[in-house]
Amino acid sequence: MKSLPSRAIIREVGLRDGLQSIQTILPTARKCAWIRRAYEAGQREMEVGSFVPVRLMPQLADTAEVVAYAKTLPDLVVSVLVPNLKGAERALEVEADAMLVPLSASHAHSVANLRRTPDEVIAEIGRMRAARDAAGAKTRIEVGISTAFGCTIQGDVSRQEVMRCLQAVLDAGADQVGLADTVGYAGPGAVRALFEQARRVAGDRLACAHFHDTRGLALANVFAALETGIERFDASLGGIGGCPHAPGASGNASTEDLVFMLEEMGIATGVDIEGLLALRAELERWLPNEVLHGSLARAGLPKTFTGRSPNDFTAGVQ
Amino acid sequence: MKSLPSRAIIREVGLRDGLQSIQTILPTARKCAWIRRAYEAGQREMEVGSFVPVRLMPQLADTAEVVAYAKTLPDLVVSVLVPNLKGAERALEVEADAMLVPLSASHAHSVANLRRTPDEVIAEIGRMRAARDAAGAKTRIEVGISTAFGCTIQGDVSRQEVMRCLQAVLDAGADQVGLADTVGYAGPGAVRALFEQARRVAGDRLACAHFHDTRGLALANVFAALETGIERFDASLGGIGGCPHAPGASGNASTEDLVFMLEEMGIATGVDIEGLLALRAELERWLPNEVLHGSLARAGLPKTFTGRSPNDFTAGVQ
Numbered sequence: 001m002k003s004l005p006s007r008a009i010i011r012e013v014g015l016r017d018g019l020q021s022i023q024t025i026l027p028t029a030r031k032c033a034w035i036r037r038a039y040e041a042g043q044r045e046m047e048v049g050s051f052v053p054v055r056l057m058p059q060l061a062d063t064a065e066v067v068a069y070a071k072t073l074p075d076l077v078v079s080v081l082v083p084n085l086k087g088a089e090r091a092l093e094v095e096a097d098a099m100l101v102p103l104s105a106s107h108a109h110s111v112a113n114l115r116r117t118p119d120e121v122i123a124e125i126g127r128m129r130a131a132r133d134a135a136g137a138k139t140r141i142e143v144g145i146s147t148a149f150g151c152t153i154q155g156d157v158s159r160q161e162v163m164r165c166l167q168a169v170l171d172a173g174a175d176q177v178g179l180a181d182t183v184g185y186a187g188p189g190a191v192r193a194l195f196e197q198a199r200r201v202a203g204d205r206l207a208c209a210h211f212h213d214t215r216g217l218a219l220a221n222v223f224a225a226l227e228t229g230i231e232r233f234d235a236s237l238g239g240i241g242g243c244p245h246a247p248g249a250s251g252n253a254s255t256e257d258l259v260f261m262l263e264e265m266g267i268a269t270g271v272d273i274e275g276l277l278a279l280r281a282e283l284e285r286w287l288p289n290e291v292l293h294g295s296l297a298r299a300g301l302p303k304t305f306t307g308r309s310p311n312d313f314t315a316g317v318q
Numbered sequence: 319m320k321s322l323p324s325r326a327i328i329r330e331v332g333l334r335d336g337l338q339s340i341q342t343i344l345p346t347a348r349k350c351a352w353i354r355r356a357y358e359a360g361q362r363e364m365e366v367g368s369f370v371p372v373r374l375m376p377q378l379a380d381t382a383e384v385v386a387y388a389k390t391l392p393d394l395v396v397s398v399l400v401p402n403l404k405g406a407e408r409a410l411e412v413e414a415d416a417m418l419v420p421l422s423a424s425h426a427h428s429v430a431n432l433r434r435t436p437d438e439v440i441a442e443i444g445r446m447r448a449a450r451d452a453a454g455a456k457t458r459i460e461v462g463i464s465t466a467f468g469c470t471i472q473g474d475v476s477r478q479e480v481m482r483c484l485q486a487v488l489d490a491g492a493d494q495v496g497l498a499d500t501v502g503y504a505g506p507g508a509v510r511a512l513f514e515q516a517r518r519v520a521g522d523r524l525a526c527a528h529f530h531d532t533r534g535l536a537l538a539n540v541f542a543a544l545e546t547g548i549e550r551f552d553a554s555l556g557g558i559g560g561c562p563h564a565p566g567a568s569g570n571a572s573t574e575d576l577v578f579m580l581e582e583m584g585i586a587t588g589v590d591i592e593g594l595l596a597l598r599a600e601l602e603r604w605l606p607n608e609v610l611h612g613s614l615a616r617a618g619l620p621k622t623f624t625g626r627s628p629n630d631f632t633a634g635v636q
Contacts, residue, residue, distance in 0.1 A: 264506070264507050266507050302501075
């Protein structure tokens with residue numbers, strides 16, 4: 001039986017991936033309250049905004065202020081999404097801990113979404129790295145390969161192309177890479193195969209998995225990725241965001257469901273799940289016109305749940 | 319990396335576990351249509367009813383007729399639930415292929431649900447075996463240990479008690495045993511631990527897993543059970559039934575989501591998923607007052623889905 005890690009990191013992406021996908025614009029003070037309460041519940045990595053043109057994404061226009069607040073919290077790793085060099089320069093200015101750069105392995109998706117081909121984005125990543133080095137900054141550059149498991153526009157995305165993109169962004173200067181199932185096509189079979197192959201290309205620089213629950217497989221996919229050595233996962237409180245592409249379908253993996261599964265498996269997340277569920281209830285009040293997803297909040301914690309896992313399931317026969 | 323089976327069986331339990339939990343009474347002709355269409359889609363095991371007193375469960379009053387119809391379909395394994403000797407005698411009369419006997423490892427649940435202690439049920443299983451042998455019948459006796467992962471009434475259910483029940487029912491003459499997460503408390507950690515331990519008690523006679531999706535973990539739990547060697551899973555079309563105990567929460571694992579995951583993993587189910595989705599749409603029309611669950615039907619098949627899996631994910635590097 002494959003061994004599993006003893007701990008895992010959940011990066012909260014609800015403040016970016018979540019809020020950019022919904023209609024409601026959450027005021028800056030509420031974003032800061034979300035960050036503070038998630039921090040108090042134990043979350044230590046958050047993607048808090050995006051440096052994209054404000055006219056394209058007014059929901060995230062306050063990203064610089066939100067980063068400034070988040071950086072006041074000790075040991076919180078504060079990430080922002082940046083689509084291009086201009087965004088990267090802003091991330092450097094605000095001294096974000098990490099800049100997350102999406103690179104779509106689907107040519108059609110890349111052109112539709114970023115108006116650039118994958119190779120143009122790869123070249124831009126080289127310029128971001130040069131800017132970071134010129135500034136003497138510590139901001140980590142992490143590239144997420146989106147549509148790594150298929151694309152709603154072009155359909156198949158070849159594994160060869162995903163591996164080519166991975167190698168190219170590492171060569172261009174990315175510090176870390178991850179794989180994202182942007183459209184919810186992945187299942188555990190593809191996850192196992194693609195992450196194993198990516199590990200051979202990127203080694204320890206393969207550092208994150210981003211799954212959507214569109215077809216109900218996000219948590220099974222996390223399980224499969226854990227077994228390939230992945231210990232860091234993106235998730236969104238209440239599963240908001242994630243371009244579900246279908247009415248009623250959910251998008252991002254729900255942070256609270258993911259914490260519940262990992263803790264049950266004896267994998268420490270550092271997160272107090274009851275605090276997180278209380279924050280989710282608050283978020284539901286803040287977003288009265290949005291549908292929140294996730295099963296745990298509806299069903300409640302099991303009567304037998306004792307908080308953080310004692311890791312006893314790995315102990316064998318009782 | 320743990321190897322996975324090349325094929326798995328999904329036993330459809332919607333006609334029993336599903337229909338007994340909802341208000342609508344489905345007419346016999348529709349039950350037979352469900353069975354026929356599920357059979358045409360490739361399903362070869364179904365739990366089609368229950369021999370319990372009609373006053374307790376009028377939804378399943380036509381079980382004998384439904385069994386008679388199901389038995390006309392070649393190679394279909396026709397199962398019925400039986401709670402006691404009287405039910406077992408009826409299952410023998412109608413020549414069901416298997417009788418499924420629930421035994422709750424939670425004393426409190428057993429008394430509340432069956433009005434018998436676990437030991438009284440174990441003694442009854444001995445009488446069922448004697449009746450089967452006296453009749454010279456081939457009807458398989460399969461005991462499902464319910465509340466094996468915890469109980470909403472009593473809370474914890476000890477692993478020792480689950481193992482004691484398993485051993486006792488095998489000693490009493492059960493042909494096969496399974497473990498059921500009746501209330502949706504299990505996660506992959508507990509699944510792995512309990513199925514591994516049960517395997518040491520029951521060997522190849524440990525033959526089925528029954529998961530609920532109450533907290534979103536049914537499919538991750540299937541993954542964990544597959545890795546312990548389980549190749550047979552209960553599921554319900556549209557996830558109906560399964561005592562969800564919470565408004566909006568789902569119950570049984572959805573057959574269609576489970577088929578999708580297994581086929582994606584290169585595990586052959588023999589089921590044509592498009593035929594199954596068409597039947598689910600029909601079931602939705604038959605049950606206009608019920609909420610069906612499952613993610614695949616909402617999101618649709620991925621553009622890249624090519625039908626039954628070519629098993630290519632186990633082939634390693636492309």
